[in-house]
Amino acid sequence: MHQFVVCQPPLNKIRRRRRKKKKKKKKMENKLTVGVTAHPALYDTSCLLYRDRNRKEQAWAKVSELAGLPDQADSDSEPESAAAPPANAPAVAPSAAAFVARPPKVTKRARKRAREEEDRQEKIEALLLEALQNLKKPPPSEDELFLKSMAPALERLSPKRKAFVKFHIHKLIYEASTGVLNLEPAK
Secondary structure (H helix, E strand, C coil): CCCCCCCCCCHHHHHHHHHHHHHHHHHHHHHHHHHHHCCHHHCCCCCHHHHCHHHHHHHHHHHHHHHCCCCCCCCCCCCHHHCCCCCCCCCCCCCHHHHCCCCCCCCHHHHHHHHHHHHHHHHHHHHHHHHHHCCCCCCCCHHHHHHHHHHHHHHHCCHHHHHHHHHHHHHHHHHHHHCCCCCCCCC
16 A cells, blocks of 8 residues: 655745745835836926826836836736826835735724614614514414314313214315215214
8 A cells, every 4th residue: 555645845845945035026116116216207296207107007017127127017907097096196116016906994883884784784684583573374264263162062072082083074065065965974
């Protein structure tokens, strides 16, 4: 029989990889910072070129080329409106983290809103259940009352007599529904 052993790299190799990733990320951030500071049209609102979208797109393309990132115009993954910020938006120097898609954070306000919505739904369900339970049942019919009045007398009979009486009740109902009714006692 063969045994398979799962080998993991030593811990120091994992740590070295992590350090390399951190250094690489830091280098990326430094390249982005240098690239953005070289183009005042991206961050200086007093600059005349700040409102020129074409110049901004060219500047971002140069920054991404300097940082080694793919050009936004080459990839169809994002719409064109996401490539350049609006003209009246405050200028912020992008970091490497800005280019990485992050999962949305759930804020306290969103959690509170979700809790309030759940509470509201629970209250509505409780009110509906209460309303359904408080609905008045229609009064019992004459036939229902008659059959209920016969139940105690039927329960007092022996099982054999009870079966005999039930059979005759069914027989009478069947004969009445088919139109042939014989009320004379059998000999």
